Amino acid sequence: MRENVSMSTSSPASLTNLLLLGQGSDLKSERGVSCTGEMPAASDPDLVERAVAARAALGDRALILGHHYQRDEVIAFADITGDSFKLAQAAAAQSSAEYIIFCGVHFMAESADILTSAAQKVILPDLAAGCSMADMATANQVQKCWEDLTAVGVSAKTIPVTYMNSSAAIKSFTGEHGGTICTSSNAKKTMEWALTKGEKILFLPDQHLGRNTAVLSLGLSLNDCVLWDPWKPMGGLTPEEIRAAKVILWRGHCSVHGRFSVESVEEVRKRVPGVQVLVHPECKNEVVSIADVVGSTEMIIKTVEASPAGSKWAIGTELNLVSRLAKAHLDKEILFLDKTVCYCSTMNRIDLPHLVWAMESLVAGHVVNQIKVAPDVARFSKLALEQMLAL
Ligand code: SF4
Numbered sequence: 001m002r003e004n005v006s007m008s009t010s011s012p013a014s015l016t017n018l019l020l021l022g023q024g025s026d027l028k029s030e031r032g033v034s035c036t037g038e039m040p041a042a043s044d045p046d047l048v049e050r051a052v053a054a055r056a057a058l059g060d061r062a063l064i065l066g067h068h069y070q071r072d073e074v075i076a077f078a079d080i081t082g083d084s085f086k087l088a089q090a091a092a093a094q095s096s097a098e099y100i101i102f103c104g105v106h107f108m109a110e111s112a113d114i115l116t117s118a119a120q121k122v123i124l125p126d127l128a129a130g131c132s133m134a135d136m137a138t139a140n141q142v143q144k145c146w147e148d149l150t151a152v153g154v155s156a157k158t159i160p161v162t163y164m165n166s167s168a169a170i171k172s173f174t175g176e177h178g179g180t181i182c183t184s185s186n187a188k189k190t191m192e193w194a195l196t197k198g199e200k201i202l203f204l205p206d207q208h209l210g211r212n213t214a215v216l217s218l219g220l221s222l223n224d225c226v227l228w229d230p231w232k233p234m235g236g237l238t239p240e241e242i243r244a245a246k247v248i249l250w251r252g253h254c255s256v257h258g259r260f261s262v263e264s265v266e267e268v269r270k271r272v273p274g275v276q277v278l279v280h281p282e283c284k285n286e287v288v289s290i291a292d293v294v295g296s297t298e299m300i301i302k303t304v305e306a307s308p309a310g311s312k313w314a315i316g317t318e319l320n321l322v323s324r325l326a327k328a329h330l331d332k333e334i335l336f337l338d339k340t341v342c343y344c345s346t347m348n349r350i351d352l353p354h355l356v357w358a359m360e361s362l363v364a365g366h367v368v369n370q371i372k373v374a375p376d377v378a379r380f381s382k383l384a385l386e387q388m389l390a391l
Pocket residue numbers: 069105130131132133134165254255256257318344345346347
């Protein structure tokens with residue numbers, strides 16, 4: 001999310017400024033849209049061969065981590081695949097590889113850098129692979145929120161619980177204020193832990209995961225949750241609403257999962273008799289409430305794997321994963337829940353040309369696209385991440 005861009009439709013030139021990545025007034029928000037050296041063309045017929053050769057040349061010096069939402073062409077070269085929790089564990093457990101090539105998005109690579117040793121280098125093949133949800137909570141906004149919570153007298157009893165899908169700066173805030181990181185696999189456990197430490201939770205930045213976990217897993221009511229809008233004074237809430245709330249949800253969402261709708265669930269149930277709806281907890285509460293099964297990415301995979309032949313599933317998560325599940329389970333009917341929802345555009349920025357470019361550069365001795373979290377930010381982020389891994 002760009003905070004400093006003013007949009008004008010008065011002249012074509014002002015529109016052009018918005019369209020040229022990295023050329024606008026907010027250079028930092030348009031990270032890494034160019035790559036030094038030679039980027040192979042996507043049409044290069046030798047691309048797979050080049051990837052195999054570069055991978056072999058790197059050998060044990062490199063570990064390739066692939067998030068489940070990555071393209072098939074990238075997953076084919078992953079040593080470990082997983083959701084953000086599993087990949088964070090893999091990065092933390094890995095002590096020998098010199099390079100961790102992270103095929104995922106920026107916040108995941110930041111977490112890997114925080115959890116690996118100073119000698120290890122974390123590489124993100126395309127620096128423009130960010131996450132719109134993570135961008136919905138900036139450090140300044142979260143700091144202002146905390147000052148407001150302090151002003152109404154609740155910050156001392158509030159524990160931040162921050163979804164993995166957040167910048168290192170927000171993770172650092174979380175560690176500094178005695179909180180923890182969570183993922184969709186362990187959100188229940190982390191929120192339960194937080195309520196043993198304090199009376200309220202500030203849940204960042206995904207309102208849907210926070211709300212769904214509070215209501216469906218912790219037995220709280222929708223009225224126990226309030227929504228903090230960072231663009232409004234005092235989050236758009238009254239001091240009384242803030243004091244009465246058990247969970248303060250940040251107004252952020254995933255631009256992929258947030259698009260699944262009640263209508264798509266009703267439509268697929270009409271169209272495919274016997275279908276079961278399986279969705280990720282980043283979907284809206286009204287969608288999750290009528291689904292048959294709700295679970296993290298890893299849980300979605302395990303549910304499909306464990307289901308009998310002939311079962312039918314309409315799945316509400318990222319399309320690359322759903323397509324792969326459909327190909328791997330031809331004895332089952334696997335459908336994408338909504339016809340109009342697209343791939344995660346930022347996850348898709350990591351493609352085979354970028355992976356080949358990153359690997360060939362490393363083979364040639366050039367470290368490219370290294371993700372390095374500043375030591376002062378890494379210190380408290382690590383506390384928050386280690387708190388999560390210890391739960
Ligand atoms: S799927 Fe959603 S939460 Fe995940 S990287 Fe894409 S935008 Fe971010």
